[in-house]
Amino acid sequence: MTEHTLRQYDIELEEIRRRILNMGGLAEAQVVKAIEGLRSGQIDLLDTVVEGDKPINLAQIELDDACSHIIAKRQPAAGDLRLVLAVIKIASDLERIGDEAKKIAKAARRLHGAETPFVPRVGLTQAVELALELLRASLDAFARVNPEGIEDLRRKDAEIDAGFKGVMRQLITYMMEDPRTISSCLEMLFIAKAIERVGDHAMNIAEHVVFVARGEDVRFENTQAKLGKG
16 A cells, blocks of 8 residues: 555544444433433423434444445455454444434333323333443443453443343332233333343443454353353
8 A cells, every 4th residue: 555545544444433433422312312301201302312313323324334445445454354343343233222212212202191101110220320331431442442341341231131130020010019000111111121232232342342452252252151161
């Protein structure tokens, strides 16, 4: 490559980094607004979240195109190739986080729009905070190409999973004690599952950062360890 071509190549790599972080900001904002709409019952805010999914979808399409261009034209190798491949995967996870925020907003809209609105009081706050912390930390790790905190993030993800199970038990108790709450409890269960999935996708992002930094695929470490023991 000539010096000019190398400079242009660096610009293109920096651009996909910038775009993925911007997309991450959009996805995070969607989750925050969806939860605020759930708590406040502001239907107009929930409507905004549903419509706000479109820019995230568009961002993924544009990133996929940019990465395809880099692969075809620049033929990246080693660390650069890992970065481009990771950006494609991270964009997919962020798009799915946007989808989960949209699911939360739609379920919250149904809850608050019911003829006799009833929002079950369950312990979602900690799971929401952990999921957002996990997403922010994963994006920060990508920005710094620093995977050192992944074990702490895995602990957070495990806490989110445990929180979901606790919420599920609470909702089952609600439904058993008063069958009239079944519809509302199922909506809340749907919301709790979406929050858990946000955490899962954020964890995926952190694992992609390990791949960029070290060239290691750590997505299925537990499975591989079990197979090794067998």
